[in-house]
Amino acid sequence: MLSVFKDLIRYNREFTIGLLLVSLIVIFACLSFFSPYPAQDIYVVIPDQPPSWQYWFGTNSRGQDLFWQLSFAFRNTLTFGIIVAVLSRLISITIGLASGYLGGWVDRILMFFNDIFVAIPIFPILILFYFVLRSDLNTYTLAVIMACLGWAFDARLIRSVALGLRFREFTRQAIFAGMSPRKIMMEEHLPYVMPIVFSTAMANMIWSIGFEVTLAVLGFTNINIPTVGTALYWANNHSAMVVGVWWWIIIPVVLLVMMFLGLFLLAVSINEYIDPRSRLRRMGS
Amino acid sequence: MDTVLDVKGLKAYYLMKYFGISREVRAVDDITMSIRRNEIYGIAGESSSGKTSLIKVLAAAMRPPLEVVDGSVRYHFNGEEIDPTTASKEDLKRIRWKHLSYIMQGSMSVLNPVRRIERTFADFAKEPLGLSGPAFRERVEQHLSSLKLPPSVLRSYPHELSGGMRQRVTIGLATVCHPEFIIADEPTTALDVVVQKEVLSMIREIQQKMGSSVVFVTHDMSVHANMADRIGIIYAGRLVEEGPTRQMFFAPKHPYTAHLVASLPRIGDTTQRPALEGKPPNLADPPPGCRFHPRCPLAIDKCRTDVPPLETVDTDHRTACWRWQDVRPLDGAPTGKMEAQL
Amino acid sequence: MTDLLEIRNVWKRFPMGGLLSRAHIDAVQDASFSLTADKPEIFTIIGESGSGKTTLARMILGLEQPSEGEILFKGQSVSRNMNREKRLEFMSQVQPVFQNPFEAFNPLKRIDRYLASTARQFLKTSDRAKIDAAMDDALQKVGLSLKEIAGRYPHELSGGQLQRCAIARALIPNPPLLIADEPVSMVDASLRMAIVNLLRSLRDDFGVSVIYITHDLATAYYISDRLIIMQKGRIVEMGDARVVLSDPEHPYSRLLKASVLSSEDAGQGKLATNPDMVAEANRLATMPSSRLQERPDGRLVRTYEGA
Numbered sequence: 061m062l063s064v065f066k067d068l069i070r071y072n073r074e075f076t077i078g079l080l081l082v083s084l085i086v087i088f089a090c091l092s093f094f095s096p097y098p099a100q101d102i103y104v105v106i107p108d109q110p111p112s113w114q115y116w117f118g119t120n121s122r123g124q125d126l127f128w129q130l131s132f133a134f135r136n137t138l139t140f141g142i143i144v145a146v147l148s149r150l151i152s153i154t155i156g157l158a159s160g161y162l163g164g165w166v167d168r169i170l171m172f173f174n175d176i177f178v179a180i181p182i183f184p185i186l187i188l189f190y191f192v193l194r195s196d197l198n199t200y201t202l203a204v205i206m207a208c209l210g211w212a213f214d215a216r217l218i219r220s221v222a223l224g225l226r227f228r229e230f231t232r233q234a235i236f237a238g239m240s241p242r243k244i245m246m247e248e249h250l251p252y253v254m255p256i257v258f259s260t261a262m263a264n265m266i267w268s269i270g271f272e273v274t275l276a277v278l279g280f281t282n283i284n285i286p287t288v289g290t291a292l293y294w295a296n297n298h299s300a301m302v303v304g305v306w307w308w309i310i311i312p313v314v315l316l317v318m319m320f321l322g323l324f325l326l327a328v329s330i331n332e333y334i335d336p337r338s339r340l341r342r343m344g345s
Numbered sequence: 346m347d348t349v350l351d352v353k354g355l356k357a358y359y360l361m362k363y364f365g366i367s368r369e370v371r372a373v374d375d376i377t378m379s380i381r382r383n384e385i386y387g388i389a390g391e392s393s394s395g396k397t398s399l400i401k402v403l404a405a406a407m408r409p410p411l412e413v414v415d416g417s418v419r420y421h422f423n424g425e426e427i428d429p430t431t432a433s434k435e436d437l438k439r440i441r442w443k444h445l446s447y448i449m450q451g452s453m454s455v456l457n458p459v460r461r462i463e464r465t466f467a468d469f470a471k472e473p474l475g476l477s478g479p480a481f482r483e484r485v486e487q488h489l490s491s492l493k494l495p496p497s498v499l500r501s502y503p504h505e506l507s508g509g510m511r512q513r514v515t516i517g518l519a520t521v522c523h524p525e526f527i528i529a530d531e532p533t534t535a536l537d538v539v540v541q542k543e544v545l546s547m548i549r550e551i552q553q554k555m556g557s558s559v560v561f562v563t564h565d566m567s568v569h570a571n572m573a574d575r576i577g578i579i580y581a582g583r584l585v586e587e588g589p590t591r592q593m594f595f596a597p598k599h600p601y602t603a604h605l606v607a608s609l610p611r612i613g614d615t616t617q618r619p620a621l622e623g624k625p626p627n628l629a630d631p632p633p634g635c636r637f638h639p640r641c642p643l644a645i646d647k648c649r650t651d652v653p654p655l656e657t658v659d660t661d662h663r664t665a666c667w668r669w670q671d672v673r674p675l676d677g678a679p680t681g682k683m684e685a686q687l
Numbered sequence: 688m689t690d691l692l693e694i695r696n697v698w699k700r701f702p703m704g705g706l707l708s709r710a711h712i713d714a715v716q717d718a719s720f721s722l723t724a725d726k727p728e729i730f731t732i733i734g735e736s737g738s739g740k741t742t743l744a745r746m747i748l749g750l751e752q753p754s755e756g757e758i759l760f761k762g763q764s765v766s767r768n769m770n771r772e773k774r775l776e777f778m779s780q781v782q783p784v785f786q787n788p789f790e791a792f793n794p795l796k797r798i799d800r801y802l803a804s805t806a807r808q809f810l811k812t813s814d815r816a817k818i819d820a821a822m823d824d825a826l827q828k829v830g831l832s833l834k835e836i837a838g839r840y841p842h843e844l845s846g847g848q849l850q851r852c853a854i855a856r857a858l859i860p861n862p863p864l865l866i867a868d869e870p871v872s873m874v875d876a877s878l879r880m881a882i883v884n885l886l887r888s889l890r891d892d893f894g895v896s897v898i899y900i901t902h903d904l905a906t907a908y909y910i911s912d913r914l915i916i917m918q919k920g921r922i923v924e925m926g927d928a929r930v931v932l933s934d935p936e937h938p939y940s941r942l943l944k945a946s947v948l949s950s951e952d953a954g955q956g957k958l959a960t961n962p963d964m965v966a967e968a969n970r971l972a973t974m975p976s977s978r979l980q981e982r983p984d985g986r987l988v989r990t991y992e993g994a
Binding site for chain 2: 735736844845846847848875876877878879880881883884902904905906908909929932933942943944946947948949950951952953954955956957958959960965
């Protein structure tokens with residue numbers, strides 16, 4: 061595993077850049093554990109200070125130090141995105157592989173539900189959840205809800221690959237070797253869908269974080285929990301651009317773009333590495 | 346001798362780099378051959394023997410990681426010399442279809458599934474032929490009728506035709522401009538036996554009519570037996586034997602060829618066929634000396650260290666074997682008469 | 688005499704066109720033959736693409752349900768709807784060998800995993816030593832050894848070796864019947880005879896019956912005892928392999944034999960086909976009423992009413 065990392069860093073520039081960007085954000089998010097101020101306290105520093113040596117990212121109109129505030133925000137947002145991506149990947153792998161390999165009525169039933177999840181409008185449902193749960197809607201609940209809504213497209217993609225694999229000769233070989241369907245799906249077919257899982261995980265994180273930001277900006281989440289979305293909500297609420305506190309908006313947006321770019325580069329380069337075709341080429345066939 | 350193609354000392358390697366693992370696969374290693382006007386030259390070889398890579402170089406369809414490392418390839422078209430490995434895009438475009446064309450294995454890779462056959466013909470052949478509208482159509486119809494295809498196929502889509510018909514259409518496409526040189530890469534591999542024979546006889550017929558040269562690639566020796574005028578056998582990236590079809594079958598001078606022709610089963614003959622032991626060498630790490638030596642029943646110490654040169658052993662007959670004088674037809678080899686047409 | 692495998696008037700019909708279309712195609716029409724358990728044999732099914740030979744093989748393997756008729760293996764009905772227990776029991780008796788050795792194993796996985804899984808499932812043991820012994824035993828039968836194969840990936844072996852591994856895997860449960868669907872059509876010429884000779888030795892030395900499916904008449908003549916020739920879903924000729932192929936009677940069989948490229952007259956460019964033979968064979972394929980008739984030499988030939 062370690063040698064894989066070394067290889068990737070040495071021979072793949074995208075991976076190096078991606079790793080650098082993502083590490084910066086992760087380190088920044090981890091700094092929140094050492095924050096001198098609790099996340100939700102306000103008016104702990106002088107408000108509206110531009111970036112300086114004392115306040116690296118400036119301070120906002122609520123009297124918070126943006127450096128520490130944003131490090132909390134990125135920790136929460138990252139955690140949220142990762143939880144959604146992992147949970148929804150688990151659902152889409154299970155449904156996609158089972159549907160593609162088992163076929164028949166299993167496929168029809170699963171794809172029926174799949175199509176429902178593709179078709180339902182997500183935004184109104186999320187707002188509905190907000191009205192029902194109110195302040196119970198924390199990062200984790202929202203992540204679980206988003207995961208349950210965000211697997212359908214990718215399950216279809218995985219199913220299409222699994223369908224192709226089902227008719228390959230090695231699958232029949234595995235059947236006549238007495239392997240159980242679960243074993244065939246998990247050990248024979250999973251390596252072939254991993255590239256899809258990785259690249260869609262990336263797209264899924266962008267999707268879920270984007271949704272979280274949108275909801276938060278409109279005030280449909282628990283606005284007391286610092287996330288990238290709520291940071292922007294408060295900035296908007298205090299008319300940051302109008303009163304000239306530009307750093308309150310520009311800095312989180314720049315950091316967000318860095319994170320997306322880094323994740324994207326990582327996904328692309330890891331994808332290339334684990335893609336069965338390039339793996340086979342490296343194995344020398 | 347009037348040659349159309351001269352290949353001299355050609356070396357084409359796959360140079361690959363993946364995450365720090367670099368690999369050099371010597372797919373074509375020092376091949377020298379020439380193709381004459383008006384002949385069918387059969388190239389035989391197993392999978393990953395380098396025959397496909399050789400064809401890619403000849404057809405100017407070479408792409409990285411395959412690269413020509415050494416040697417030269419020269420076509421002689423109308424007194425003009427052209428090297429497909431270094432020629433400019435314009436030059437290649439000028440000779441394609443008109444002088445040099447291909448018949449590929451899968452007809453679907455040439456015929457666009459959503460276009461009628463006539464559109465495909467227009468796309469490929471209109472410019473090289475330099476004919477317009479009705480004249481072009483007439484020429485195409487005339488050509489197709491010589492291949493026993495009705496003009497109505499022009500109005501059809503590829504999926505409406507049977508596999509054999511489609512393959513005949515691709516042959517029509519490859520020959521409509523009367524090219525001097527045709528490369529046929531396993532054109533009948535996917536076809537059924539009855540259709541295969543029809544298609545083969547058609548290729549032969551049209552070749553004789555046009556007097557062009559055909560390089561015919563297949564791993565199937567029984568196809569070569571009936572198609573080729575001369576056969577070249579490729580083993581592990583090298584040309585190991587080359588000669589007139591008859592001599593290759595009835596008096597092979599390389600142990601590999603002797604094995605290939607003897608291993609063909611025939612109806613009416615139940616002699617136990619020999620099987621060749623061992624496996625084809627890995628081209629990334631080929632054995633030293635003669636590359637066939639690990640599987641060769643005649644191998645001596647010299648074969649393990651020294652590369653045998655391609656020696657002329659008879660008229661037109663060359664072999665790369667230190668012990669060619671000791672090669673005899675094996676049990677089960679065909680016993681046709683050498684003298685029949687000599 | 689007990690039957691190992693009995694095919695009784697089996698039909699397979701596939702719907703054609705959309706859901707509402709009533710059109711269908713008969714992939715296999717009224718096929719009947721049987722293999723005896725007493726004497727192992729190589730039974731060859733010859734046919735071109737679209738002849739129904741692969742569909743027939745899939746039905747014998749229980750991967751496809753016959754539309755009509757019945758397939759009995761050792762007196763038990765073979766069906767697609769067997770439960771897992773019954774299917775495992777069936778698979779320990781009938782094993783397949785597929786066409787493309789390069790596709791036979793997952794390229795990302797080691798080969799021995801398939802052999803080990805077969806041994807574990809069908810010999811019902813989880814004892815590592817027993818599994819290894821069974822694997823090595825099967826590999827020895829095909830001229831390989833566990834030492835050569837253990838830990839290897841498919842790309843490290845040649846097509847011939849892979850096909851032998853596939854056969855070894857099929858042999859692990861000691862099945863009395865092997866279904867080999869075009870096992871040599873994608874193997875290189877120099878390695879092909881090793882596989883064909885291996886099938887022969889399975890019959891002679893290990894008493895395994897083989898259903899050998901091919902389009903190649905020459906190898907069929909070389910190894911098989913009995914054969915059937917199929918045209919567009921119908922059996923047109925059936926009988927002793929040597930008798931039928933030396934002197935085929937049905938026009939389609941004769942056409943197939945005439946289309947075999949011979950190496951005997953190499954260099955003479957003999958490629959002409961008699962178009963009348965093709966036309967006659969095609970005409971017979973569309974004749975509606977026909978039946979198989981027995982000839983004095985034991986073969987069955989399809990005859991047509993009004994022909």
